[in-house]
Amino acid sequence: MAGKTVFVTGGAGYIGSHCCVELLEAGYNVVAVDNFANSVEDDGVATALKRVEKITGKPVTFYKCDLLDRERVMKIFDQHKIDCVIHFAALKAVGESMQLPLQYYKNNLIGTINLLEAMKSTNCFDLVFSSSCCVYGDPEFLPITEEHPTGNVTNVYGRTKYFIEEMLKDLSKSDPKWNIISLRYFNPVGAHPSGLIGEDPTKEVQNVMPFIASVALGKKPHVTIFGNDYNTPDGTGVRDYIHIMDLASGHVAALKKLQTTKDLQYKVYNLGTGRASSVLDLIRTFELVSHMKVPFVMKERRHGDIVSMYADTTLASEELGWQARHDVLRMCEDFWRWQTMNPNGYKSETVATNGNGIPEKITKTPFTNGNHVNGDGVKASNGH
Amino acid sequence: MAGKTVFVTGGAGYIGSHCCVELLEAGYNVVAVDNFANSVEDDGVATALKRVEKITGKPVTFYKCDLLDRERVMKIFDQHKIDCVIHFAALKAVGESMQLPLQYYKNNLIGTINLLEAMKSTNCFDLVFSSSCCVYGDPEFLPITEEHPTGNVTNVYGRTKYFIEEMLKDLSKSDPKWNIISLRYFNPVGAHPSGLIGEDPTKEVQNVMPFIASVALGKKPHVTIFGNDYNTPDGTGVRDYIHIMDLASGHVAALKKLQTTKDLQYKVYNLGTGRASSVLDLIRTFELVSHMKVPFVMKERRHGDIVSMYADTTLASEELGWQARHDVLRMCEDFWRWQTMNPNGYKSETVATNGNGIPEKITKTPFTNGNHVNGDGVKASNGH
Numbered sequence: 001m002a003g004k005t006v007f008v009t010g011g012a013g014y015i016g017s018h019c020c021v022e023l024l025e026a027g028y029n030v031v032a033v034d035n036f037a038n039s040v041e042d043d044g045v046a047t048a049l050k051r052v053e054k055i056t057g058k059p060v061t062f063y064k065c066d067l068l069d070r071e072r073v074m075k076i077f078d079q080h081k082i083d084c085v086i087h088f089a090a091l092k093a094v095g096e097s098m099q100l101p102l103q104y105y106k107n108n109l110i111g112t113i114n115l116l117e118a119m120k121s122t123n124c125f126d127l128v129f130s131s132s133c134c135v136y137g138d139p140e141f142l143p144i145t146e147e148h149p150t151g152n153v154t155n156v157y158g159r160t161k162y163f164i165e166e167m168l169k170d171l172s173k174s175d176p177k178w179n180i181i182s183l184r185y186f187n188p189v190g191a192h193p194s195g196l197i198g199e200d201p202t203k204e205v206q207n208v209m210p211f212i213a214s215v216a217l218g219k220k221p222h223v224t225i226f227g228n229d230y231n232t233p234d235g236t237g238v239r240d241y242i243h244i245m246d247l248a249s250g251h252v253a254a255l256k257k258l259q260t261t262k263d264l265q266y267k268v269y270n271l272g273t274g275r276a277s278s279v280l281d282l283i284r285t286f287e288l289v290s291h292m293k294v295p296f297v298m299k300e301r302r303h304g305d306i307v308s309m310y311a312d313t314t315l316a317s318e319e320l321g322w323q324a325r326h327d328v329l330r331m332c333e334d335f336w337r338w339q340t341m342n343p344n345g346y347k348s349e350t351v352a353t354n355g356n357g358i359p360e361k362i363t364k365t366p367f368t369n370g371n372h373v374n375g376d377g378v379k380a381s382n383g384h
Numbered sequence: 385m386a387g388k389t390v391f392v393t394g395g396a397g398y399i400g401s402h403c404c405v406e407l408l409e410a411g412y413n414v415v416a417v418d419n420f421a422n423s424v425e426d427d428g429v430a431t432a433l434k435r436v437e438k439i440t441g442k443p444v445t446f447y448k449c450d451l452l453d454r455e456r457v458m459k460i461f462d463q464h465k466i467d468c469v470i471h472f473a474a475l476k477a478v479g480e481s482m483q484l485p486l487q488y489y490k491n492n493l494i495g496t497i498n499l500l501e502a503m504k505s506t507n508c509f510d511l512v513f514s515s516s517c518c519v520y521g522d523p524e525f526l527p528i529t530e531e532h533p534t535g536n537v538t539n540v541y542g543r544t545k546y547f548i549e550e551m552l553k554d555l556s557k558s559d560p561k562w563n564i565i566s567l568r569y570f571n572p573v574g575a576h577p578s579g580l581i582g583e584d585p586t587k588e589v590q591n592v593m594p595f596i597a598s599v600a601l602g603k604k605p606h607v608t609i610f611g612n613d614y615n616t617p618d619g620t621g622v623r624d625y626i627h628i629m630d631l632a633s634g635h636v637a638a639l640k641k642l643q644t645t646k647d648l649q650y651k652v653y654n655l656g657t658g659r660a661s662s663v664l665d666l667i668r669t670f671e672l673v674s675h676m677k678v679p680f681v682m683k684e685r686r687h688g689d690i691v692s693m694y695a696d697t698t699l700a701s702e703e704l705g706w707q708a709r710h711d712v713l714r715m716c717e718d719f720w721r722w723q724t725m726n727p728n729g730y731k732s733e734t735v736a737t738n739g740n741g742i743p744e745k746i747t748k749t750p751f752t753n754g755n756h757v758n759g760d761g762v763k764a765s766n767g768h
Binding site: 098099100101102105106109110113116117120151152156159163166167170171173174 | 482483484485486489490493494497500501504535536540543547550551554555557558
């Protein structure tokens with residue numbers, strides 16, 4: 001597959017940037033676009049992708065481009081010989097999506113339609129689409145296989161993913177040249193082990209790990225846990241957290257599948273670990289790793305919250321030869337390293353720590369309970 | 385409601401033009417747009433809407449405009465004080481939608497999103513959306529109430545309708561200013577009793593009544609009926625045919641509902657008669673009315689065809705004070721009058737008959753079996 005050119009939408013985002021590392025290391029050329037809706041730019045340059053180049057020693061071709069700008073997308077496809085596409089770009093905040101549905105439908109659906117048209121017009125038919133376990137709605141059975149019904153989605157963000165999956169399925173039925181894989185992500189967390197790239201939402205922090213980290217750093221007073229009397233091991237909701245680098249390698253596996261199976265048409269794979277962890281598990285592991293206290297407050301269950309969700313990962317294992325390798329401890333370690341090396345995310349002027357992984361500016365007292373992860377604090381084992 | 389201005393998308397189409405008659409007669413001002421994707425233009429003027437003006441003696445403001453042209457839509461909203469919108473414009477051929485899904489999703493979804501943005505930016509929040517019984521998929525029970533599950537749709541066209549319904553529901557939840565009614569049409573047939581406007585597809589004839597008419601006129605050799613051993617009265621599939629003028633009056637009822645119930649947010653109503661007719665019923669009634677033979681050929685059932693579908697119309701009756709008044713005989717009479725007065729649809733140079741409703745150019749021998757509908761052939765009773 002070396003030498004093939006992958007067009008990556010949303011390349012400067014959390015998942016996109018980590019995926020670029022894996023793509024470059026697998027020998028692909030990367031042409032990435034981003035509109036910086038939820039990523040950091042420095043005078044039109046994607047800070048995350050500069051770091052990706054630093055990690056890999058390889059160049060990324062980058063364009064600031066909004067997929068709503070049909071002509072610009074088309075022009076980039078005309079300028080490069082694109083072999084395949086990974087489509088991450090989307091608005092993705094669940095709560096916000098309920099408040100701004102028109103913006104979400106517009107951005108996610110029209111952006112995708114423009115992309116598909118550009119692909120078609122340049123005879124590029126290999127696509128990996130960034131879907132979500134949201135498409136399953138409230139699970140009817142666990143673990144969730146790819147056969148689980150979809151469509152009974154509980155939020156607008158997830159509905160845009162479901163609609164796009166349906167569009168892609170219809171497209172692949174209408175013309176066998178299309179070769180499409182939708183990857184249904186469970187809960188991506190963690191960061192690249194270098195600490196150079198990670199999740200840096202430019203909008204209000206909503207995802208669980210950045211939120212836990214912001215509490216650990218004293219930027220937020222506590223984590224609120226809604227419901228502790230569910231029928232789960234510790235009573236709190238459980239999720240299938242997956243290390244971002246495992247997720248990234250899943251995309252490389254999907255791309256290889258597309259390129260070796262030309263009559264695939266349309267396939268769907270779960271990307272998860274198959275293991276369920278509670279919010280409390282995550283908080284406790286994060287405390288262990290960070291030596292910081294993460295206070296939490298228990299509140300009543302919220303109507304509509306999904307209690308328990310984790311993947312059956314058999315299909316991806318059998319057909320993509322892929323499986324997740326990192327555990328929650330490693331996810332927390334890598335996230336904490338990113339967080340401490342970049343206390344203000346990509347806006348930090350320098351990547352700096354005080355040597356033990358604790359950022360210079362933390363005013364809270366580190367929380368040590370004797371449960372050190374290993375001798376050198378949060379330093380991760382090599383590789384991933 | 386008199387004096388209010390309604391923006392009608394797809395106004396030159398079959399349903400749009402008939403609805404314009406009812407709107408004008410109810411005292412609304414009409415601003416209509418159409419891109420002539422499936423309607424006839426004469427130098428930028430919509431032939432159907434010229435006829436609507438002739439029928440009603442009232443003017444229609446018309447713009448040739450594609451809803452994909454966001455700026456143009458916005459400009460029209462800026463030029464007029466639009467009070468409410470009826471959104472018909474859509475690609476609608478079921479078979480074609482499976483072959484050209486990207487075109488269908490693009491046209492129907494992006495067109496709707498552009499329209500909603502134009503509405504929002506001009507503080508226009510009252511919308512009647514043209515949906516379809518397609519959203520129900522293969523019925524789980526009959527007659528179909530509005531509570532019947534949606535989403536398990538069997539074709540791309542229907543999926544665009546379902547997606548838009550979901551978008552509208554989300555939109556109305558996000559902002560109580562939105563006041564939206566989706567009308568789920570069953571099978572609209574027939575024509576205005578004047579014979580001046582009717583269904584004139586510019587694409588290959590697919591809908592049942594134009595197809596039957598083209599067989600009656602000798603343009604097609606026969607109607608093919610797929611499956612005559614279904615569990616229905618005569619073994620062929622049954623549908624809920626509704627007269628186009630009943631459908632049109634349903635839109636006026638919906639508009640009144642929106643304007644009298646400002647906190648409606650989002651509601652859905654079936655527009656059907658509640659009566660099931662088979663394809664054979666329709667053919668036989670058409671023969672009676674037209675005095676022409678309509679040969680048919682029976683073939684095997686087709687996989688995926690829906691056997692039986694008809695509406696429970698209680699909700700529209702109770703909440704909109706609306707119900708269908710015309711039977712299948714009347715649907716056939718009115719359609720045949722339109723067909724004979726306009727043998728080439730809107731492209732006919734003059735509206736002309738030989739006095740007994742049979743067009744001048746028919747070369748087939750009229751089929752008379754003694755079952756004349758009434759003394760003056762196909763002439764309809766006054767009014768509707």
